[in-house]
Amino acid sequence: MTVYKSLDLCDLDRMFSAYQHHQSEDSDDSGYSTLTPCKPKPKELSVIDGRRAQNCTILLSRLKMTNEELSDAIWSMDKAEELPKDMCEQLLKFVPTSEEKQMLGEHDHEINDMARADRFLYDMSRIPHYEQRLEALFYKKKFTERVSECRPKIEAVLDASTQVLKSNRLQSLLEIVLALGNYMNCGARGNASGFKLTSLNKIIDTKSSTNRNITLLHFLTGTLQKKFPDLLMLDQDLAAVKEAAKVNLPELEKEVATLRVGLKNIEKELQYHRTNSQGNYHDKFVSAMDDFVTVAQYTFTELEDQLKEMKSAFSRAVKAFCEDPATAQPDQFFGIFNMFLTHFTEAHTENEKFKRLKEEEERRVEQEAKIKAEKEKQRQKRPKVEQKGEFDDLISALQTGDVFGDDIAKMKKTRRRPRQAKADILS
Numbered sequence: 001m002t003v004y005k006s007l008d009l010c011d012l013d014r015m016f017s018a019y020q021h022h023q024s025e026d027s028d029d030s031g032y033s034t035l036t037p038c039k040p041k042p043k044e045l046s047v048i049d050g051r052r053a054q055n056c057t058i059l060l061s062r063l064k065m066t067n068e069e070l071s072d073a074i075w076s077m078d079k080a081e082e083l084p085k086d087m088c089e090q091l092l093k094f095v096p097t098s099e100e101k102q103m104l105g106e107h108d109h110e111i112n113d114m115a116r117a118d119r120f121l122y123d124m125s126r127i128p129h130y131e132q133r134l135e136a137l138f139y140k141k142k143f144t145e146r147v148s149e150c151r152p153k154i155e156a157v158l159d160a161s162t163q164v165l166k167s168n169r170l171q172s173l174l175e176i177v178l179a180l181g182n183y184m185n186c187g188a189r190g191n192a193s194g195f196k197l198t199s200l201n202k203i204i205d206t207k208s209s210t211n212r213n214i215t216l217l218h219f220l221t222g223t224l225q226k227k228f229p230d231l232l233m234l235d236q237d238l239a240a241v242k243e244a245a246k247v248n249l250p251e252l253e254k255e256v257a258t259l260r261v262g263l264k265n266i267e268k269e270l271q272y273h274r275t276n277s278q279g280n281y282h283d284k285f286v287s288a289m290d291d292f293v294t295v296a297q298y299t300f301t302e303l304e305d306q307l308k309e310m311k312s313a314f315s316r317a318v319k320a321f322c323e324d325p326a327t328a329q330p331d332q333f334f335g336i337f338n339m340f341l342t343h344f345t346e347a348h349t350e351n352e353k354f355k356r357l358k359e360e361e362e363r364r365v366e367q368e369a370k371i372k373a374e375k376e377k378q379r380q381k382r383p384k385v386e387q388k389g390e391f392d393d394l395i396s397a398l399q400t401g402d403v404f405g406d407d408i409a410k411m412k413k414t415r416r417r418p419r420q421a422k423a424d425i426l427s
Contacts, residue, residue: 046115047103056094056117063087067123074124074133075280077140077288085141092134096125132269133285139262140292147303150255153247154303154310157330160244161313164337165320167237169230176228177203180220197321197333200340204347217347218354225351232348235341242341244334256307259300266293 046053065073065082073083083091094117096104104122107114111122124130164170177200182192184206206216224231266289273286315325318333 043113044115045107045110045113046118047107048100048118048121052094053115053117056120057115059087059090059094060116060120063091067120070120071123071127072282074127074130074137075282076284077133077137079284079288083137083141085138088134088138088141092131092138094121095131095134096121101125129269129272132265135262136266136269136285136289139266140289143259143292143296143299146255146259147299150252150259150303151306152243153252154306156240156243157247157249157334158306158310158313159240160238160330160334160337161310161317163238163240164317164334167234169234169237172228173224173231173234174200176223176231177220180216184216194322197323197336200336201343204343215347217343218351221344221348222351225348235345238337238341241334241337244330245338247330247334249330253307256304260304263293263296263300266296 048056063070069082073080100121104114104118104125108122111119114122127133178192178195181195181199185192203217203220204215208214208216208219221232270286270289270293273283277283277286314328314330314333318325318328321333323333
């Protein structure tokens, strides 16, 4: 209807809307605005996936940096150390895709209307090799930490492999275990020249026929205590076994491979920037990463050489115990030794406890025997005096008649009465 064209609908909305705002200083007493009639706020432009935009906005709110500050950090390879490494990792999840770059590029004339996430992706897409820069920055921040996680694992397996090969105590113990096994299996199976390493932890399953709380491992540690006490210090020879038993070799190799690939990617990116430098004074990629790569290459070469040495030592140890190097893994191989050492120590501790309880029981029995003997000795001393006194008391009682109690008293009274009656008659 043409009548609407002549009506001031904006003022109508302002004055009679159910959702009123506080009166502005820019309005007169009549309630009419003294400014230009209001315009509806333009809707934010968003062309990326809604869920992705929401997650990106949440990340940016946590980061608390403007797009300009983020761009400066990427250009300078975070010289000011403003980007935490965990945020770098999260930012890698929101690298603009080629499709997003195209869609955002079609709206570059509307950048001021873009939603927070869209504007962020648009601004980052304007940085050449943004994804490669961010990956290199994250690699640099995580490199020392990753190397520090790999090196103790390599050293643990290397040390444990050397220890199981060189331990004389372990060799002597295994000989004793074999001798016990051959004796118990005398006959067709009693002449074995060796046994599978996994059988070592089955010793604890062999129970005594007289006491089910006692196992063959208790007997073994008890025998060592009496005959070969030095072998009880086996755990000192195998100090690295516990940590080596925690190492997952495929995961360790995967982590080292990730370090290798990441370092090569940075080297390629350095070469690209050296040959395609556009003279941007903000771009510090080459200067920042060149020194890092020099140090990182040396560190990684050491780590890789150490890994090769570890694998070689582990292979020798596995072969020495007649296991298959192609299938054996450190966590399984050293896990056998670690479990045995745990049970071995527990059995020795329990033997000591049993021994202590036995000694306490023997002391108690001995003490009771002493007390009993002392009482008997005292009892044997008393009878000579007591028996003489009892004999004298018996004679005295017989003389007085007290030994017969009330009966003898009655008899005396009965005897007195006839005599008294006779006396009366005579009188």
